[in-house]
Amino acid sequence: MTEHTPILTEQQGGILTITFNRPEKLNAMTDPMLEGLLEALKQAERDPAVRVVILTGAGRGFCPGQDLGAAKERGGETGDYGYGKHLRETYNLVILRMRRHPKPIIGAINGPAAGAGMSIALACDLRIAAESAVFVQAFVKVGLVPDSGATWLLPRLIGQTRALELMLTGRKVPAQEALELGMIHQVVADSQLMATVHELAQTLASAPTKSIGYIKRGLEFAATHTLEESLEYEADLQDMAGRTADHHEGLTAFLEKRPPQYRGE
Numbered sequence: 001m002t003e004h005t006p007i008l009t010e011q012q013g014g015i016l017t018i019t020f021n022r023p024e025k026l027n028a029m030t031d032p033m034l035e036g037l038l039e040a041l042k043q044a045e046r047d048p049a050v051r052v053v054i055l056t057g058a059g060r061g062f063c064p065g066q067d068l069g070a071a072k073e074r075g076g077e078t079g080d081y082g083y084g085k086h087l088r089e090t091y092n093l094v095i096l097r098m099r100r101h102p103k104p105i106i107g108a109i110n111g112p113a114a115g116a117g118m119s120i121a122l123a124c125d126l127r128i129a130a131e132s133a134v135f136v137q138a139f140v141k142v143g144l145v146p147d148s149g150a151t152w153l154l155p156r157l158i159g160q161t162r163a164l165e166l167m168l169t170g171r172k173v174p175a176q177e178a179l180e181l182g183m184i185h186q187v188v189a190d191s192q193l194m195a196t197v198h199e200l201a202q203t204l205a206s207a208p209t210k211s212i213g214y215i216k217r218g219l220e221f222a223a224t225h226t227l228e229e230s231l232e233y234e235a236d237l238q239d240m241a242g243r244t245a246d247h248h249e250g251l252t253a254f255l256e257k258r259p260p261q262y263r264g265e
């Protein structure tokens with residue numbers, strides 16, 4: 001682990017933890033952070049030893065979105081902040097890489113997740129939040145619109161009506177309410193967050209990794225396709241899953257009445 005870098009990575013067994021590291025600004029996003037995040041995600045994709053990714057924030061914040069100081073500087077004197085280009089070249093690549101990532105990504109939401117930081121939280125596959133965490137569709141508060149996938153991800157998790165209310169008001173949603181809305185899947189005491197996340201990560205790290213990647217692909221595909229198309233896609237994915245060593249191990253272990261030893265192959 002290297003200190004003073006905006007993104008920290010640490011690998012323990014099959015678990016790679018990526019930590020946003022600007023705690024004095026609640027981990028507000030800067031370009032070096034976005035570059036570091038993208039690189040860490042790519043590395044996790046390439047490295048067969050990585051079987052699950054945890055995304056979290058250093059200090060008391062998860063990520064409050066774009067660093068607004070850096071955003072102001074971008075505008076300079078012209079008043080053209082160039083957000084569209086910035087999004088296309090950075091955040092959009094991060095979100096797509098997360099959604100298409102072959103390994104499961106767990107968001108350990110340790111504190112405020114706002115603006116594009118909330119979008120990054122929503123792009124994780126599973127979300128466990130500390131009870132003091134809050135989720136904020138902060139965009140409207142600074143005269144912007146939800147980005148980095150928020151318009152696509154949030155209504156799919158909590159429904160159009162509730163998503164719109166949060167986007168129009170920009171109010172803070174406490175972790176417990178986020179759980180009730182279906183935005184996250186678990187809330188735990190702040191002191192229990194990382195232990196709970198690690199327990200889940202450990203389970204996923206000893207699961208059939210390729211099958212998990214195909215499950216993600218299946219759901220992502222089905223979100224934008226018909227039943228007929230999804231049935232076809234499922235059949236293709238099942239063909240691929242059926243050819244993995246882990247499937248062979250699963251079948252053999254079942255028939256030999258012993259626990260399977262999955263190697264992610």
Ligand code: LHQ
Nearest residue numbers: 024025026028064065066067068069083112114115116138
């Ligand atoms: C921050 C930030 C921050 C800089 C806290 N920036 N310093 C737009 C443009 C282009 C591309 C990508 O996408 C976007 C969309 C966006 O993401 S726009 C940004 C949307 N985010 C916000 O508007 C959130 C702004 N932050 C807040 O509303 C609050 O900080 C929350 C509710 C997150 C947390 O409140 P508190 O727990 O009360 O903490 P705090 O406000 O005291 O913040 C602590 C420090 O962090 C403070 O710095 P300071 O030097 O005064 O101690 C804040 O200024 C700094 N900080 N968010 N986005």
